[in-house]
Amino acid sequence: MPIYEYHCTSCGKDFEKMQSITDESRETECTYCGKKAERKVSVTSYHLTGSGFYNTDNKAAPSCATGSCCAGGACGLNK
Numbered sequence: 001m002p003i004y005e006y007h008c009t010s011c012g013k014d015f016e017k018m019q020s021i022t023d024e025s026r027e028t029e030c031t032y033c034g035k036k037a038e039r040k041v042s043v044t045s046y047h048l049t050g051s052g053f054y055n056t057d058n059k060a061a062p063s064c065a066t067g068s069c070c071a072g073g074a075c076g077l078n079k
Contacts (some may be wrong), residue, residue, distance in 0.1 A: 003016050005040040005042050006030070006037040007038055008032065009037065010030065011030060011032055015031050015032070026039045
């Protein structure tokens with residue numbers, strides 16, 4: 001289950017809460033004062049880097065397209 005960050009609109013405190021990803025509620029009860037708290041938008045703890053993570057990336061041709069992996073035609077992709 002993901003951990004979400006919340007900010008209380010009444011007392012101003014920030015806190016974290018573990019919630020199901022299917023729970024669509026963006027509001028919860030403050031753990032300090034019990035009033036309404038709203039979910040914050042925060043940065044994730046991981047970053048996807050390298051090629052292939054975006055639709056705009058050019059996908060490299062498989063090595064079979066250049067013939068470098070199919071010595072003697074053993075690869076089914078180069079037929």
